[in-house]
Amino acid sequence: MQANITLNTLAINNLLKISIIKMNISSFTLFRSLSLALAAAGALSGVASTQAEIIASYAGSLGLNTTTGVIAPSDWSDHALQPSNLTPSAGLFGSGNQSNGEAYYGGWDSTLTLEKYVSFTVAAESGYILNLTDFSFRTLPRTINGPVTSYTWGYRVNEGAGFGGWTLAHIYTDADSNYTSPFAKPWDFADFSTTGTVEFGLFATTDSAVNDMVSVRTAVLNGTVTAVPEPSTYALVGLGLLGALVVYRRRLSASV
Ligand SMILES: [Ca+2]
Numbered sequence: 269m270q271a272n273i274t275l276n277t278l279a280i281n282n283l284l285k286i287s288i289i290k291m292n293i294s295s296f297t298l299f300r301s302l303s304l305a306l307a308a309a310g311a312l313s314g315v316a317s318t319q320a321e322i323i324a325s326y327a328g329s330l331g332l333n334t335t336t337g338v339i340a341p342s343d344w345s346d347h348a349l350q351p352s353n354l355t356p357s358a359g360l361f362g363s364g365n366q367s368n369g370e371a372y373y374g375g376w377d378s379t380l381t382l383e384k385y386v387s388f389t390v391a392a393e394s395g396y397i398l399n400l401t402d403f404s405f406r407t408l409p410r411t412i413n414g415p416v417t418s419y420t421w422g423y424r425v426n427e428g429a430g431f432g433g434w435t436l437a438h439i440y441t442d443a444d445s446n447y448t449s450p451f452a453k454p455w456d457f458a459d460f461s462t463t464g465t466v467e468f469g470l471f472a473t474t475d476s477a478v479n480d481m482v483s484v485r486t487a488v489l490n491g492t493v494t495a496v497p498e499p500s501t502y503a504l505v506g507l508g509l510l511g512a513l514v515v516y517r518r519r520l521s522a523s524v
Contacts, residue, residue: 323400323489324351324390324468329369337362337371337386339484344390347493348398351390354487359384363481370408372481376474380420382431386484387469392493399461400491403468405439406452408483416482420471421455426464434469452486463496 323345331340331353339354356362360375373386392398405421422434439453468489474480 320401320490320492321345323348323398323491323493324388325489326354326388326484326487327369328364328371328483328485329366332364332366332369332371334364334366337364337373339364339371341388345491345493347393347396347495349391349393352388354386354388354484356386357384360386362386368408370483370485372483373470373472374479374481376416376472376480376482378417378473378475380418380471380473382434382471385422385469385471386482387467388487389465389467390489391465392463395496395498396493397461397463397496398466398491398493399459400457400466400489401459402457402490403455404452404486404488404490405455405470405484406486408485415475416472416480417475418473419453419482421468422471423457423466423468425462425466427467436471459491 322343324341325343326339327342328339330342333339337356341351341353344351354371356373356375360373362371362373364371376384390398400423403421403423405419407419418438420436420438422436424433424435427433435457437455437457439455468487470482470484470487472482474482
C-alpha cells in the first residue's frame with residue numbers, strides 16, 4: 269500500500285514540476301492546491317490494497333449444534349457483520365458429531381433441486397464493501413446410508429424468499445469419488461464486490477435414498493472488506509484541482 273502511494277506521489281510530483289516549468293509559474297498556492305488533491309488521491313489509492321482475509325469461516329469442530337447440524341461462524345472479517353449460522357433449509361434435516369467435527373445433512377434428492385440447500389449469509393458493516401474472491405469447502409469421504417453423488421455450491425446477492433438468483437458451481441462429482449481422506453475443494457469464482465447481503469449455499473445430490481447424508485467439516489469464504497470512499501474524499505480531490513485551475517487562469521490573465 270505504502271509503495272503504491274509513494275510511486276503515485278513521485279509520478280505526480282514529476283508531472284507537477286514539468287507543468288510548473290512549462291507554465292513558468294512558481295506559485296506556492298498552485299503547489300498547495302495540487303498537493304491537497306494528491307493527498308486525497310493517495311488516501312483513495314490506499315483503500316483498495318487491503319490484505320486478503322477470511323470473510324466468514326465455519327468448522328464442525330467449533331460451534332456445531334449436534335442435534336440440528338447448524339454451525340455458528342467461528343471467524344469473520346473486521347468490518348463484516350457477524351455472518352449467519354450455516355443452516356439447512358426446509359426439506360433437509362441435520363445432525364452432527366462433535367468428536368470428529370462433522371455436520372451431517374440429509375433429505376436430498378437424486379437430482380439437484382434449488383429448494384434444498386445449506387447456507388449462510390454475510391454482509392459488510394455500513395460504510396464498507398465486501399470484495400469476495402474465493403471459497404473452499406471440506407467434507408469427509410464417508411457415506412452414511414448411501415453415497416453422495418455431487419456437491420454444488422452457489423452464491424446470490426440480496427435475495428429474500430424464493431429459490432432463484434443463484435450462481436452455481438458444480439465442484440464435486442462421482443469422478444472424484446476415489447478419495448480416501450478428508451478433502452477440501454476450492455471454488456475460485458470470478459471476484460465481485462457488493463454492499464449487499466450475500467448468501468452462499470450448498471446443494472447436493474445422493475443416490476436417491478432420502479436418508480443419505482452429506483457431511484460438512486469446514487466452509488471458508490475469502491476476500492477483503494474495504495471502506496467505501498466517502499464523498500468528502502472525492503470532494504477534496506475536486507477542490508484541490510479546482511484551486512489549481514483557478515490559480516493557473518489568474519496567472520494566465522496576469523501575464524497577458
Ligand atoms: Ca476469484
